[in-house]
Amino acid sequence: MQLYQKLIFSKIGVLIFVIVGRCGDAFAQSSNPYISRIYEYRPAPGQFVNIMPEWEEGDGEVEMIAKCEEILVGDEPGMVCLGAYGGYITFGFDHPLVNVPEQYDIFVKGNAFISTSASDGGNSEPGIVMVSVDSNANGLPDDEWYELSGSADVDSVGLVDYAYEICYSYSPMQPVPWSDNRGGSGVVERNSFHGQEYFPMWLAGERQLSFRGTLLPKNAYYRGNLCVLRALRYGYADNLPNYVGGERNPACCFDLDWAVDANRRRVYLDHVDFVRVYCAVNQCMPMIGETSTEFAGAEDLHPEEIPTGVDVICDGAGRAERVAYDLMGRRVCGVVKGVAIVNGRIVVGG
């Protein structure tokens, strides 16, 4: 650290080059690779809703998000259920998640397994992963979202609905009715295994819950009496087993290079601040019930990286300013002091 300070105070161009060259190793502090915060938890109705996590009388949205944090923050996360189509969770890390070129950037865990009697699936309940940059620098996930394009976009051309909307209606202790923007309707069936209310109780006051997004094709088929949920190739949460041979399954890893905007155009994101997972299948099968994505934590695959090439707008005081990062990867807004990285360039401030 003393050497680091000396380098900064010297402000000699040659030494700055030394800092640039070494900030990836000697000076970089590794951040916590695990989730540090849950911002949103809005599951769609489902048989595990109000159980994972448990809703108790008096719990509102804030309390349920806190329960999700208790379960998911840290290096040994548990699991929450997102319910039927559209249900989502939004989380973040204690630092920006950097897009390292030609590498996966985030590992997302679920509870998918491959059936012993079917090699092409088991209980795959694919959830779509979305990412967002805190463009207005207010620390909240209220900015533009980008979907990470998965294999269905190339394997199931013409079968993916990119503008699906669904609305569930609260119908106490009954199958939960839904209708969609394609003229479809149905119910999230109840079963004898789970006797609680299936509509998220802390949102019941809203009477109706609407979700919109990309709808993946139904993936269930029967093999004899066994209902198999077929796995997709890559790019979805809760789709394939988290680990293979003790290693992270590449099929559960995601590259920020897969980001697309609302018009399905590729966008380049140098880093992201928020990540969202939502259940992307609308399907209800006899016996096993609705297809519902589970979320069991996530990891930054290279927490030692710091963002570069960042050029976003900060509106803290209503002024448009560039956002910079110091050499420890911390965001600095407005006037830059010391050495910082602004828009990919090293800047020496006063």
Ligand SMILES: [Ca+2]
């Ligand atoms: Ca990457």
Ligand SMILES: [Ca+2]
């Ligand atoms: Ca924001």
Ligand SMILES: [Ca+2]
């Ligand atoms: Ca499930």
Ligand SMILES: [Ca+2]
């Ligand atoms: Ca699952």
